[in-house]
Amino acid sequence: LYLALAGETVAMFGRGASGPKGFLKIVPVFEGKTLDYTYKAGVGSISINTEKGSIVIAFDGAKNLRIAGKGIGLRFDGRVSFGENVYQKKHGIEFLKAGGIYLIKALKGDMSLDSHWDLKALHATNPTIYITPDKNTEFELLISDTTLALDIDPLSESIEAAAKETEKDFEDFKKGLVKAADKYADLYNLAAYAYWIGLYDNGLACFNKMNDQKFYSLEVPVSALAYADAEKAAEILLAQLENLTPMGLVPNWFNGKAKLTEAVLPLYAISLGRIIADGGLTKLSKNTLNSLYEKVSAAVGWWLNKRTNEDGLSFYAFRHECGFTKYASFACDTPAAGAELAALLVMACSSLAVLATVLEKSDEASAWADKTEKQLSNVAEKLWVEGGFVNINIATGERCKAEGIISLFPLYISRLLPKEITDTLIKKAEDVDFGTIDIIPAALIILGLFFADKKAAEKAAEKLIESCKTGGINDKRGKDLAAGTFYNHNACAALLAVLSCMSKE
CATH class of the missing domain: 1.50.10.10 (Glycosyltransferase)
Structure with a gap:
């Protein structure tokens, strides 16, 4: 599964690929080890299941995507094009793309970015993002298609409510x-x-x-x-x-x-x-x-x-x-x-x-x-x-x-x-x-x-x-x-x- 950071909005597509630029590969992990998984896609959400735990991905309006996990962690393996950069700041991780910013923010759990500036290539190295659950073995992320002002559309009460609203x-x-x-x-x-x-x-x-x-x-x-x-x-x-x-x-x-x-x-x-x-x-x-x-x-x-x-x-x-x-x-x-x-x-x-x-x-x-x-x-x-x-x-x-x-x-x-x-x-x-x-x-x-x-x-x-x-x-x-x-x-x-x-x- 990949998250596609598109030109105007965030979209999810359940298809295998070699990892094109602008995409984040979704990798469920447990104690640092990659997990095998199955997934089921619906209108408003995608559920990912493993032996150790599960993850739900859901739309929350036109510009927000929410990801919640229990029992396991998550890793994003990404690639960036020339001119695109990735930074970690106090409010989250920013993907700077033409026309705006994709902000990844941890609502529950912790998050870290592995990416640095390659002086010879003149662009950032391909990013890897690690998400670890909190003490209750839960994590929740918000990915928002936003602007330099970092304005975020209002969120639903829960990820389940967001999925139902999308279906409606x-x-x-x-x-x-x-x-x-x-x-x-x-x-x-x-x-x-x-x-x-x-x-x-x-x-x-x-x-x-x-x-x-x-x-x-x-x-x-x-x-x-x-x-x-x-x-x-x-x-x-x-x-x-x-x-x-x-x-x-x-x-x-x-x-x-x-x-x-x-x-x-x-x-x-x-x-x-x-x-x-x-x-x-x-x-x-x-x-x-x-x-x-x-x-x-x-x-x-x-x-x-x-x-x-x-x-x-x-x-x-x-x-x-x-x-x-x-x-x-x-x-x-x-x-x-x-x-x-x-x-x-x-x-x-x-x-x-x-x-x-x-x-x-x-x-x-x-x-x-x-x-x-x-x-x-x-x-x-x-x-x-x-x-x-x-x-x-x-x-x-x-x-x-x-x-x-x-x-x-x-x-x-x-x-x-x-x-x-x-x-x-x-x-x-x-x-x-x-x-x-x-x-x-x-x-x-x-x-x-x-x-x-x-x-x-x-x-x-x-x-x-x-x-x-x-x-x-x-x-x-x-x-x-x-x-x-x-x-x-x-x-x-x-x-x-x-x-x-x-x-x-």
């Missing part, structure tokens, strides 16, 4: 998620838990902290698909769209940098369309409806005003702006028009027409309906050539065959397309190995396939589901994974949406 929080969180059939219960609960545990404190965005996959705005609207609660889904979309520039551009946060000169595919159109299709607009407040309309209009308007040529084709630089780097749909780096972007704009403009109607903006609703038809003609006519989609280089007019699963996004609007196009897309989707490709694009295509061919979508979904059951909800499923990388949090949200669709009659 998780059950309350699940109530707002989409539902799935009983046969998917185990995978559903794992996906829901991994998604929940990876959320930021504000509950609006998450990323895979454990293997340092940088969170970026392309993934945020995908996470909204996991919610049956329309208000929460809308809140997530608005959280992303709050970052709009005055032109309405959504910045791409890939690699942790805001590239304000580049755009992100309008995947928010999928999530907004889902809210509308599920009747969620009736559950949103007038303020939320107005905010959605204002923000989405600005974002879509940027595409139509800044990224649409005189022929009405919208374009983008795929390799730099999409985020799905493994699925380039054309061979050039210059901006090009593609059916995937046009289809998303069809969905976005159509949703804006609905929102405008609800808000009694009849003239604007009519204008968005016209824009929907123009983008639809791009998909069905300009970008469909001789039985397949093409990408058109905006600078040169050169055409190339659209390849990769991203070119299957028009499945979402299949009911508006000629049968020839829909049948071709279904056949291409049936040839995709959904058990090996990245989970988020796989889930998005499967959700689109449900609009075109339910049986084909179910077959594809089963491949994805089975691969996640056996290899973890991670793009590298089935391969060797480092500790803590078993679940990608936003991929869990996408999988929850697929499980929900598979459970509908």
Whole structure:
């Protein structure tokens, strides 16, 4: 077992590993000797049992972890990265990491640190922390994700109360998620838990902290698909769209940098369309409806005003702006028009027409309906050539065959397309190995396939589901994974949406 000191919060993952940097290996000891142990993980706590005694690890709120032991001691074997330091002070042991401090404090028993500064290597040696029980053979630790001010969130009365509160929080969180059939219960609960545990404190965005996959705005609207609660889904979309520039551009946060000169595919159109299709607009407040309309209009308007040529084709630089780097749909780096972007704009403009109607903006609703038809003609006519989609280089007019699963996004609007196009897309989707490709694009295509061919979508979904059951909800499923990388949090949200669709009659 390892404790993972993640970028934003403390998390526990019960998986073996060679001891990656930023992790503390949990080693139960008795009189200095290492003990064999078994463990059982639950929603709110992990119990570790040995012949000599036991240890319980439990969450206590979003930023505190508590560890209590009886009859035995504990040792942490850690590793630190360059620039990270470990110190023991009167109030406890501090792990100085980027963005804050992890404070380990002994509430019962004693604690000591074995680590020193290596002058040649210019960093601290890997720390070993020894925890010894008090005269009653008990110890208790608090590990807190805090700041330089060492502010600590209030603690529960006991570690048992903390575990129960965590279990309640998780059950309350699940109530707002989409539902799935009983046969998917185990995978559903794992996906829901991994998604929940990876959320930021504000509950609006998450990323895979454990293997340092940088969170970026392309993934945020995908996470909204996991919610049956329309208000929460809308809140997530608005959280992303709050970052709009005055032109309405959504910045791409890939690699942790805001590239304000580049755009992100309008995947928010999928999530907004889902809210509308599920009747969620009736559950949103007038303020939320107005905010959605204002923000989405600005974002879509940027595409139509800044990224649409005189022929009405919208374009983008795929390799730099999409985020799905493994699925380039054309061979050039210059901006090009593609059916995937046009289809998303069809969905976005159509949703804006609905929102405008609800808000009694009849003239604007009519204008968005016209824009929907123009983008639809791009998909069905300009970008469909001789039985397949093409990408058109905006600078040169050169055409190339659209390849990769991203070119299957028009499945979402299949009911508006000629049968020839829909049948071709279904056949291409049936040839995709959904058990090996990245989970988020796989889930998005499967959700689109449900609009075109339910049986084909179910077959594809089963491949994805089975691969996640056996290899973890991670793009590298089935391969060797480092500790803590078993679940990608936003991929869990996408999988929850697929499980929900598979459970509908």
